[in-house]
Amino acid sequence: MPRKVDPRQRRTLIADALMRVAADRGLEAVSLRHVAAEAGVSAGMVQHYFTTKDEMMAFALSVVRDRGQARVEAAVAALGADPQPRLLLRTLLAALLPLDDAAREDGRVALAFLSWTALHPAAAPGLRPDTARLVEFIAGLLPRPPAPPAGRAEAASDAAAGLLALVEGLGVYLLGGQYTPAQATAALDHQLDLLFA
Amino acid sequence: MPRKVDPRQRRTLIADALMRVAADRGLEAVSLRHVAAEAGVSAGMVQHYFTTKDEMMAFALSVVRDRGQARVEAAVAALGADPQPRLLLRTLLAALLPLDDAAREDGRVALAFLSWTALHPAAAPGLRPDTARLVEFIAGLLPRPPAPPAGRAEAASDAAAGLLALVEGLGVYLLGGQYTPAQATAALDHQLDLLFA
DNA sequence: CCGTTTGCAATACGACTGCATTGCAAAGAA
DNA sequence: TTCTTTGCAATGCAGTCGTATTGCAAACGG
Numbered sequence: 435m436p437r438k439v440d441p442r443q444r445r446t447l448i449a450d451a452l453m454r455v456a457a458d459r460g461l462e463a464v465s466l467r468h469v470a471a472e473a474g475v476s477a478g479m480v481q482h483y484f485t486t487k488d489e490m491m492a493f494a495l496s497v498v499r500d501r502g503q504a505r506v507e508a509a510v511a512a513l514g515a516d517p518q519p520r521l522l523l524r525t526l527l528a529a530l531l532p533l534d535d536a537a538r539e540d541g542r543v544a545l546a547f548l549s550w551t552a553l554h555p556a557a558a559p560g561l562r563p564d565t566a567r568l569v570e571f572i573a574g575l576l577p578r579p580p581a582p583p584a585g586r587a588e589a590a591s592d593a594a595a596g597l598l599a600l601v602e603g604l605g606v607y608l609l610g611g612q613y614t615p616a617q618a619t620a621a622l623d624h625q626l627d628l629l630f631a
Numbered sequence: 632m633p634r635k636v637d638p639r640q641r642r643t644l645i646a647d648a649l650m651r652v653a654a655d656r657g658l659e660a661v662s663l664r665h666v667a668a669e670a671g672v673s674a675g676m677v678q679h680y681f682t683t684k685d686e687m688m689a690f691a692l693s694v695v696r697d698r699g700q701a702r703v704e705a706a707v708a709a710l711g712a713d714p715q716p717r718l719l720l721r722t723l724l725a726a727l728l729p730l731d732d733a734a735r736e737d738g739r740v741a742l743a744f745l746s747w748t749a750l751h752p753a754a755a756p757g758l759r760p761d762t763a764r765l766v767e768f769i770a771g772l773l774p775r776p777p778a779p780p781a782g783r784a785e786a787a788s789d790a791a792a793g794l795l796a797l798v799e800g801l802g803v804y805l806l807g808g809q810y811t812p813a814q815a816t817a818a819l820d821h822q823l824d825l826l827f828a
Numbered sequence: 829c830c831g832t833t834t835g836c837a838a839t840a841c842g843a844c845t846g847c848a849t850t851g852c853a854a855a856g857a858a
Numbered sequence: 859t860t861c862t863t864t865g866c867a868a869t870g871c872a873g874t875c876g877t878a879t880t881g882c883a884a885a886c887g888g
Contacts, residue, residue, distance in 0.1 A: 440864070461749040462659050465845065478867045487846060542749055549743040553657040565809040572649050582745065592821035595814055603796030604804050609749060612762040617792055624789035636835070662875065675837045683875060 445483050449494040456494075457539040463547040464491070480624050492557040495547050499561075501540060505529050510586050519575040520630050525600045526572075527622060532608050533615050569594045576629055593629060600625055642680050646691040654736040655689075658743040661688070671788055689754040692744050696758075698737060702726050702769050716772040723769075724798045725817060729805050738806050766791045773786050773826055790826060792794050 451473030453463050456479060466487060470477040484490035509529035532541030551558040573594035604621060607613040613621075648670030652661050663684060667674040681687035706726035710719060731740030748755040770791035801818060804810040810818075 460746070466847085467844085475869050478869095479865080481847075482866060485847090508717065525824055541758065542746070545749070548744045548803065548807065549657070549739070549746060552739055552742070555808075561807070562809050565804070588817070589821060592814075592817045593809065593825075596797055596801075596818035596822050599800030599804055599810070599815075599818060600793055602796040603798065604793075605798030606799050606803065607762070610745065610758070611752075612759050613792065613796070617789075618796075620785070620789045621793035621796060624786060624792050628790075641835095664879090666875080673837050675839095676835080678877075679836060682877090 441447050442519050442541060444479075446497060448475070448483060448490065449497045452490065452494045453498065453540075456543045456546055461543075461550060462493055466490075476600065488557070489555065491550065491554070495551070497556055498540065498547060501543065502530070505537070505540075519577075520626060523572065523575045524622070524626055525595075527597065528619065530601050530605065531615075531618060531622070532605055533619070537607065541605055544611055547607065548593065565598070569598055572597055597629070638680065641676075642690060642702070643694060644702060645672070645677055645680060646688065646694045649691045650695065650737075653740045653743055657738075658747060663687075675702065685751065685754070688747065688751070688804070692748070692754060692819065695737065695741050699727070699741065702734070704739075716774075717823060720769065720794075721823055722770045724794065725816065726816060727798045728803065728812075728819070729802055738802055742803065742806055751759050762795070766795055769794055794822065794826070 448469060452464055452469045455468050455472050460470075466480050467477045469490070470480045480490070482492065487531070494556050506529040509525050513525055515527075532538040539590055540630065551561075569591065573590040576590050576593055576597075578590070601622065604613060604618040608615065647668060649661055649666045651668050652665050656665075663677050664674050666687070667677045668675070677687070681690065703723055703726040706722050707719065710722055714722075731737040748758075766788060770787040772773065773787050773790055773794075774788070798819065801810060801815040805815050
């Protein structure tokens with residue numbers, strides 16, 4: 435086989451350019467030529483690695499998700515072994531918030547993809563089970579409620595689902611500028627206070 | 632003046648068509664011609680009432696917001712006078728959730744606009760103060776915390792901001808299909824249980 | 829009746845889109 | 859060397875985009 439290039443590297447190079455375009459000009463500005471220009475390559479090369487625009491979008495979406503997961507894992511790993519559940523939880527959830535500029539940029543792209551997937555459901559398989567697993571993991575970190583209200587055995591699941599949704603909502607409001615980072619972290623800590631009271 | 636037409640009516644007619652297009656083909660499918668076709672009018676007429684596409688988008692955005700507000704007000708008004716704070720709060724927040732198909736459609740459009748406004752900040756002024764007012768209103772409905780943790784006088788604000796973010800996040804997950812309506816309402820009720828314990 | 833103003837339709841234009849096609853240089857395989 | 863396969867660049871094409879322009883019919887003021 436001829437020239438040796440790593441296709442995966444090329445693809446992520448292009449996907450990174452796509453994310454940069456999306457972050458500061460919106461998903462609607464993502465075109466083969468714009469992405470190519472941003473990546474500093476020819477439009478033909480983009481076509482060579484992604485036969486279709488949707489394929490490129492789907493790949494970029496997977497990169498966004500992987501990045502988010504890596505961000506969380508890095509934050510958790512920095513805690514060392516066997517951290518307190520509350521600290522672990524706070525670290526994990528805070529890593530999901532777009533608090534610094536880099537995370538904000540990723541968040542903007544993720545938000546854009548959020549409504550994109552609504553029109554391209556096929557591009558985001560396995561997103562639901564991922565969320566479900568995360569909810570269960572969070573539920574395992576929560577203290578058992580002192581007295582499970584009769585008839586409701588899923589209190590921990592509800593609390594975990596709510597906590598995750600809280601973080602998602604805080605992220606949205608952070609990106610929209612409605613909340614400041616200080617407000618968002620205060621709201622998150624207040625909720626953790628409630629749950630660990 | 633010649634022919635008598637109500638411009639506002641025409642504009643909302645067009646905006647409604649825009650929202651229909653956006654709801655089932657995405658914001659990127661919103662073009663003058665598509666909107667005109669959906670509204671059953673000529674493209675020229677759309678241009679007559681909105682000299683620019685951005686102007687049309689901004690108007691549609693305001694319609695989306697007004698609709699959401701109307702939905703909430705209708706739900707609250709249906710409660711009658713002087714409801715219990717908790718019931719009022721639950722009704723208000725549940726009205727923000729995209730639980731039925733109509734609300735889901737509106738929610739999809741709102742979500743799309745959410746990332747649109749990130750690129751067109753000028754089109755969404757006064758959104759921040761609106762949110763701030765809503766947070767303060769919610770804070771007023773919450774029971775006073777038994778013992779304000781020393782040094783933190785804003786506990787009610789934090790709880791209210793968190794509650795609003797929770798609902799936003801639940802909405803996002805509902806639209807994304809990660810949560811079912813039952814899960815979302817359970818998470819909301821669980822949170823209200825916590826706050827009104 | 830006449831002129832003006834308004835409501836709307838139609839068309840034209842240049843820019844841009846995703847995609848198909850073509851061509852060619854570089855790098856092993858023979 | 860020659861052949862084949864790969865990596866990539868360039869160009870073309872049909873279509874859509876937003877917007878500017880033009881034209882005309884209907885309604886009113888005079």
